[in-house]
């Protein structure tokens with residue numbers, strides 16, 4: 306079992322965000338803004354899935370998962386709160402969140418699906434957040450030039466995603482979720498996640514007025530296909546999920562622990 310600490314982040318999120326807060330790069334900013342827009346509704350879904358997963362276990366097997374589930378829920382609830390504050394700044398900048406209503410509609414459609422399906426979707430998305438987390442914690446390029454409080458915000462979230470990467474997966478297994486659906490749902494989630502992220506990034510660029518600038522697309526090519534870009538860096542860890550002997554704990558979580566230790570001044574344990 307993983308001991309999950311819920312942390313309060315000690316950064317000022319009242320101060321406005323510069324429009325191109327991510328190193329002055331319009332595409333990189335629009336992409337991370339898009340991800341942030343998906344978090345409040347997505348993370349609520351993860352919380353609900355894990356809660357329902359615990360309830361679906363026979364009472365004598367719940368105790369083994371309860372502490373970790375509490376930590377998971379606390380961490381995701383904090384992420385939701387902080388990203389909602391971040392997203393308020395984006396709304397004031399004139400950006401419109403189209404991802405959230407699409408995600409909420411899909412959640413309504415699958416409301417009656419069994420809990421294992423919800424957990425498979427959660428575990429699949431958590432693999433995405435975990436590999437994205439390792440990327441943000443080990444490579445400077447995606448957040449290069451972002452002001453310190455925003456680097457802290459994204460790397461704190463990344464570290465906790467890395468810490469709780471196994472929770473939904475283990476619950477899915479404990480409820481005898483099978484391999485076929487685990488991988489099948491992962492492929493579907495991959496498609497939906499990538500298209501939603503790109504669509505929202507495009508919307509953001511359009512509203513931002515930087516759609517027509519060549520520098521925007523140069524930044525986009527770098528982030529997506531550059532040497533330290535998403536496609537090159539995430540393809541191999543993405544594929545790992547397809548293996549039958551995959552477990553999230555196989556992923557290296559040292560970058561997360563190192564970051565949390567080196568940045569202990571930026572957070573306090575809740576209740577500590």
Ligand SMILES: [Fe+2]
Pocket residue numbers: 348380381384462466
């Ligand atoms: Fe999160």
Ligand SMILES: [Fe+2]
Pocket residue numbers: 351381431434466469
């Ligand atoms: Fe998460």
